[in-house]
Amino acid sequence: MSDIALMPGHLIRRLHQISTSIFLDGVRAAGHDLTAVQFAALSTLSRYPGIDQAKLAGLIAYDRVTIGGVLDRLEAKGLLTRTVSDRDRRARVLALSENGQQVLREVTPVVQALQDEILAGLSPDERATFVALAEKVSRAGNRRSRAPMVSVDDTLQRN
Amino acid sequence: MSDIALMPGHLIRRLHQISTSIFLDGVRAAGHDLTAVQFAALSTLSRYPGIDQAKLAGLIAYDRVTIGGVLDRLEAKGLLTRTVSDRDRRARVLALSENGQQVLREVTPVVQALQDEILAGLSPDERATFVALAEKVSRAGNRRSRAPMVSVDDTLQRN
DNA sequence: CCCTTTTAGGTAGTATGCACACTATTTGTA
DNA sequence: TACAAATAGTGTGCATACTACCTAAAAGGG
Numbered sequence: 338m339s340d341i342a343l344m345p346g347h348l349i350r351r352l353h354q355i356s357t358s359i360f361l362d363g364v365r366a367a368g369h370d371l372t373a374v375q376f377a378a379l380s381t382l383s384r385y386p387g388i389d390q391a392k393l394a395g396l397i398a399y400d401r402v403t404i405g406g407v408l409d410r411l412e413a414k415g416l417l418t419r420t421v422s423d424r425d426r427r428a429r430v431l432a433l434s435e436n437g438q439q440v441l442r443e444v445t446p447v448v449q450a451l452q453d454e455i456l457a458g459l460s461p462d463e464r465a466t467f468v469a470l471a472e473k474v475s476r477a478g479n480r481r482s483r484a485p486m487v488s489v490d491d492t493l494q495r496n
Numbered sequence: 497m498s499d500i501a502l503m504p505g506h507l508i509r510r511l512h513q514i515s516t517s518i519f520l521d522g523v524r525a526a527g528h529d530l531t532a533v534q535f536a537a538l539s540t541l542s543r544y545p546g547i548d549q550a551k552l553a554g555l556i557a558y559d560r561v562t563i564g565g566v567l568d569r570l571e572a573k574g575l576l577t578r579t580v581s582d583r584d585r586r587a588r589v590l591a592l593s594e595n596g597q598q599v600l601r602e603v604t605p606v607v608q609a610l611q612d613e614i615l616a617g618l619s620p621d622e623r624a625t626f627v628a629l630a631e632k633v634s635r636a637g638n639r640r641s642r643a644p645m646v647s648v649d650d651t652l653q654r655n
Numbered sequence: 656c657c658c659t660t661t662t663a664g665g666t667a668g669t670a671t672g673c674a675c676a677c678t679a680t681t682t683g684t685a
Numbered sequence: 686t687a688c689a690a691a692t693a694g695t696g697t698g699c700a701t702a703c704t705a706c707c708t709a710a711a712a713g714g715g
Contacts, residue, residue: 341540341556345614351638351645352512354557355637372671373506389694390693400671400674401695402694428692429693452505458636458637459633467629468504471511474514477617478518479510481518484673486510517673533700549664550664559701561664586709643702643703
C-alpha cells in the first residue's frame with residue numbers, strides 16, 4: 338500500500354503525462370501546433386462566443402494568471418483577438434479569428450479521435466466506466482482545486 | 497461528445513489539479529512543505545537507497561531535467577545529499593539526510609490518508625475500480641509518455 | 656588501443672499552474 | 686452619494702514538465 342505506483346495521486350500524474358504527450362503527438366502529426374490547454378480554450382470560446390477571460394477561465398477551470406499566458410500565446414499565433422469590453426472596461430472580450438476557426442475545425446476531429454488513444458489500454462466498457470468515475474471524482478473535488486470549474490448557469494446568472 | 501468536460505484528456509487534467517491541490521493542503525496542514533513530486537522522490541529514494549538520479553527518474557517516470565530541479569530543491573531544504581559516484585564519475589549517488597528520513601516518516605502516513613481524500617467522490621468499490629483502470633491505462637500508455645517508467649528489474653539488470 | 660556510441664548530468668528556453676501583490680474598474684451598501 | 690468590497694486583468698516569482706543542445710565520462714567494437 339506504500340507503493341507509490343499504486344497511489345491515486347501518482348497514477349493521476351502519470352495519466353496526465355501520457356495524455357498530454359499523446360495529444361501533442363497526434364495534433365502535431367495532423368500538421369498543427371496546439372497544446373491540449375490551448376485547444377480547450379479555443380473550443381470553449383467557439384461554443385460561447387463573446388465571453389471574457391474570467392468566464393473562459395471558469396468554464397475550463399484555469400487559474401486567472403494561467404489563462405492570461407495561454408491567451409497571450411494564442412493571440413500571438415493569430416488565433417484569437419482580445420478587445421476591451423464596452424460594458425466593463427476591466428474585461429477583455431475574446432473572439433476567434435478566421436484562422437482560429439479554421440484551425441479549430443481541422444483539429445477538433447483529430448482531438449476526438451485521440452481521446453480513445455489515451456485510454457488505449459481499456460476496452461470500450463472500461464473506458465465508459467473510467468470516464469464516469471473520473472467525472473465523479475472531478476465533480477466531488479471541484480471546490481478543492483485552486484481554480485474550480487464554474488458552470489455556464491453560474492456564469493449566465495451574472496450577465 | 498464534443499463537450500470538453502467529458503473528454504478523458506480534460507478530465508485527467510482536472511483530476512491532476514485536484515490531486516495536487518489536496519496533497520499540498522494536507523501536507524501543509526501537517527506542518528510540512530513538500531510537493532507530491534518531491535514526496536515521490538524522497539519515498540522512492542528511501543526504498544532504493546544509493547541509486548543515482550537517472551535510476552530515480554526512471555522509477556518515478558520523471559524527465560532527466562525535471563528530476564534535476566526537484567533534487568536541487570530537496571538538497572536546498574537539506575533533505576538529501578548528492579555525491580559523485582566512485583564507479584561512475586558522471587553519476588550522482590543520492591542519500592536521504594537524517595532530516596529527510598525524519599520528514600519522510602512524519603509525512604508518509606499523511607500522504608496515504610490523503611489518497612482517499614483525492615477520490616472522495618467514490619465509494620470504496622469504485623475507488624478500487626478506478627485505481628485498477630488507471631493502472632491499466634498507465635501501463636498501456638507508458639511508452640507514449642516522454643519519460644516512461646523503468647521498472648526495478650530493468651534497472652537492476654544494468655548494475 | 657583508438658574511436659564511435661551511449662549514458663549521466665547540465666544549461667537555456669517554452670508552457671502550464673499556482674501564490675502574492677498591484678491597478679483599474681465596477682458593484683454593493685450605508 | 687461617498688465608500689468599502691468585490692472583480693478583471695496583469696507582473697513577479699516559484700514548481701513541474703518538457704525540447705534541444707552541450708560536456709564529461711563510460712562502454713563497446715574494430
